[in-house]
Amino acid sequence: MTISVIIPTYNHAHFLPECLKAVFAQELLPLEVLVVDDASSDNTAEVIASFQRQHPQLIYLKNPENLGPARSINRALFLAQGEYIVGSAADDFVLPGFFQKGVEFLNKHPTLALCCGDTSHFHDEKPYQFQFMKTLDLAETTAFDPQAVQKLFRTKRFSLQSHACMYRKACMLEVGGFIQDLQSLCDWYLNVCLALKWGFGYIPHPCAAYRLSAGSYANAVSRNSAGRKKVLDCLFGLLEKSEMKQVFRDCFLFSHLNYRYFFDFLKRTDSWGMTFPSFPIKLRNLISTRLILGLGKDNFSLQNSKKC
DSSP: OOEEEEEEESSOTTTHHHHHHHHHTSSSOOSEEEEEEOSOSSSHHHHHHHHHTTOTTEEEEEOSSOOOHHHHHHHHHHHOOSSEEEEOOTTOEEOTTHHHHHHHHHHHOTTOSEEEEEEEEEOSSSSOOEEEEOSSSOSSOEEEOHHHHHHHHHHOOOOOOGGGEEEEHHHHHHTTSOOGGGGGGHHHHHHHHHHHHHOEEEEEEEEEEEEOOTTOHHHHHHHOHHHHHHHHHHHHHHHHTSTTHHHHHHTTGGGGSOHHHHHHHHHOGGGHHHHGGGHHHHHHHHHHHHHHTTSOOOEEOHHHHHHO
């Protein structure tokens, strides 16, 4: 089975070398790496050209105009030739062993739509200090069918982090890829729908590192109240027409969204039929988060993370 890596980028040429080096350092190399340049004004093209001399499987796609992350990723998704898809933002990077473990797992479980590993978060300052984040509190690689996924969402506090996921492309195409109008929630919605429809697998291995940035796309959308309203209008509109509506309600999935969105839910009384069951879960999560603040972080260097 083959992998296509999709890397959307916008004016992140200075991050690309680190991202690409991590991809090409994997034990199992991808069939292709598609970098989608969303009409950048920096030297992204030159950076890609320098890598293409040594890595001919690197494909450069430049949008004629800024399309946004979701449409950029979908452009590459429909062109991708690999059976499996890995996505990485230009300012993030994959960690050793991810591709090999992901392919081995999905090959063994052909009915599952995706698998997900653990992640690390880090800030820009070097040397990087990584905060290790387990996706699930499990020591063994585990497969969850759709029924088990519903139970997991109802009983566990976790999220499928896209930068640590490997997807079955056929499943992504069947649901239409990413929905642009969901903006920063488009990957969360896709991951949840894929897991609920086909199931997913968990691999207890650090698969990717995510850069924390106050200026990130997700933070920019989240801070904009008008933008959040459009996102929620889209989300509730999709669910009203979907068989997933009751599942989202009963699995408390609205508790996954950040507190700005959650306070928006309180104002949308017409949607309480869907969101209200998630309120106690979100309150509990808020209390537990406050309690653990200041208790220290499990930080480790990039060198140590590669040993994991």
